[in-house]
Amino acid sequence: MAESSRIYTAALIVIGDEILSGRTHDKNIAQIAGWLGVQNIRLSEVRVVADVTGAIIEAVNTLRARNDYVFTTGGIGPTHDDITVDAIAEAVGVPVIVHPEARAILEEYYQTRGGLNDARLRMARVPEGAELIPNRYTGAPGIKFQNLFIMAGVPQITAGMLEALTGTLEGGAPLLTETIGSWVAESEVADLLRQTEKAHAGCQIGSYPFWREGRTGANFVVRSTEADQLAACTRALAEGLAAIDKAAVVGGI
Amino acid sequence: MAESSRIYTAALIVIGDEILSGRTHDKNIAQIAGWLGVQNIRLSEVRVVADVTGAIIEAVNTLRARNDYVFTTGGIGPTHDDITVDAIAEAVGVPVIVHPEARAILEEYYQTRGGLNDARLRMARVPEGAELIPNRYTGAPGIKFQNLFIMAGVPQITAGMLEALTGTLEGGAPLLTETIGSWVAESEVADLLRQTEKAHAGCQIGSYPFWREGRTGANFVVRSTEADQLAACTRALAEGLAAIDKAAVVGGI
Incomplete structure (x- = not known):
């Protein structure tokens, strides 16, 4: 198909x-x-x-x-x-x-x-x-x-x-995702997230905060059906995050 | 209140x-x-x-x-x-x-x-x-x-x-429940459940099957806002179940 x-x-x-x-x-x-x-x-x-x-x-x-x-x-x-x-x-x-x-x-x-x-x-x-x-x-x-x-x-x-x-239902374009995890509070990078999403058409960035061991962090999930756009958006976000939190983890926390 | x-x-x-x-x-x-x-x-x-x-x-x-x-x-x-x-x-x-x-x-x-x-x-x-x-x-x-x-x-x-x-919202009559668990298949006691529910006004009996260790069982939950009716319905169900499965457990499995 x-x-x-x-x-x-x-x-x-x-x-x-x-x-x-x-x-x-x-x-x-x-x-x-x-x-x-x-x-x-x-x-x-x-x-x-x-x-x-x-x-x-x-x-x-x-x-x-x-x-x-x-x-x-x-x-x-x-x-x-x-x-x-x-x-x-x-x-x-x-x-x-x-x-x-x-x-x-x-x-x-x-x-x-x-x-x-x-x-x-x-x-x-x-x-x-x-x-x-x-x-x-x-x-x-x-x-x-x-x-x-x-x-x-x-x-x-x-x-x-x-x-x-499994395999019997017709599906559409696969939704591709990449996750970057960080112990930075999402409120410190809200502008970066919004601007990065805006700069990459066809990509959505979700911000999923967590609260563990008494402190906050977040996983940022980039989603797109286009592999090239996903890669570019993830790269831009990783670079932006690295400037704030060197310990940000591609793959998520 | x-x-x-x-x-x-x-x-x-x-x-x-x-x-x-x-x-x-x-x-x-x-x-x-x-x-x-x-x-x-x-x-x-x-x-x-x-x-x-x-x-x-x-x-x-x-x-x-x-x-x-x-x-x-x-x-x-x-x-x-x-x-x-x-x-x-x-x-x-x-x-x-x-x-x-x-x-x-x-x-x-x-x-x-x-x-x-x-x-x-x-x-x-x-x-x-x-x-x-x-x-x-x-x-x-x-x-x-x-x-x-x-x-x-x-x-x-x-x-x-x-x-x-907690405690700031107005609530109604408490919903009281009793649970009886059994390794009997719910399909063996379906008539008992329906008849027991019918005989006890204001009581509902839910049947919640499970599948563990390769065999089926079920928890039967009796619900009512009236304590007397709940007790009578639970007693009737427990007696009915005991005739089929001596190992039925009041309190649930």
Whole structure:
């Protein structure tokens, strides 16, 4: 496939009361953000919503209208609080059906695990017209419906589904980055950052302060889709920083 | 203050390209979710948005209309990519001013750190009418404007601002929870969960599966604002689970 210069974007919807209650620390945002980067797709927005049909529908419809892809995690298990499939089917206006291949997968998976009961069969339900995303760990597949990718919430199982999707989504121009880290306060180099960004078209410089061991520092991240511009901007920034902080580290701190 | 039976909700907006790129793993969602729980306020929704004015404005206006409180993290530093204050002022329709007390705080903080330059003075800018949230670590304060709480993105600094706010926000009825953990697959007890929830008005049961050491288990969380109902529902669920899995653990796994 020829590399496109257009930018492809994705949004992520994390579905689950357990994240909103603070009980479970989300790991899927960073996992999916990193994975999308490798696919040359940019994560444009994330929403964490409750296990509430209306909240899921609103997020799905808003985000799919303005992104190339929408991913969801969570709420596709066998219990009464797993409502993602029904909510998404309602959002896209199709009925929910039992997918024959998903049913066959579950029948085989549960053959040695107590058999396929009604609760487990819920995990074969998909919006009509959907395809499956293999789950190499626990049987129940993820679901692809048009540009929606419906995945499990347990991070290890999500990871397996991402692996199954690797290389299957069209991406755009890779976003190239370089990082320079420094123990200088970002407030001492704000002018340098702004001027350097302005002098290099097509480059963005992000400033990410941190606070460790009782003192402040920052990593400065230069981003561009053009390798030459990235290199020139990074060189200019490194030179500017070296005049203020000789210990600035290309590669980041 | 008399305890209210109404439920108070908050939304969180995490502002920052560094989370969306996967570069930085967010720690503020769980931190703020947990803190809100202690204040008897429920986190209803989280959005992670890019350092883009329009994205911030959309999130602020949507979420403040339907929540008692809205918190933001990130984008209040001294550099060109820190646009949170300007975006929020635009969202609420007031000008940005330099807050005299914030300016005084920064003057003192930077007295021994190279002085207050233009970049650092940016951190005294607030939407007109705002109050300050103390920052005990690095000078630059957070901002309270009506029901909006604008906080730093560096998690340790966010934590200091939350401490400063502790006990100052009106909350509602505490949400009480009990957890029962089991190595039984949630798909074996789905009927039990649904029936137990149905039999206990005012209780919700969440099922949170996990996958560890090559096998599945789940924590079942019972939630209610009524202590008696919570106790009865938890007892019924524990008895039901014990019939299937003698090793079920009240308190969770």
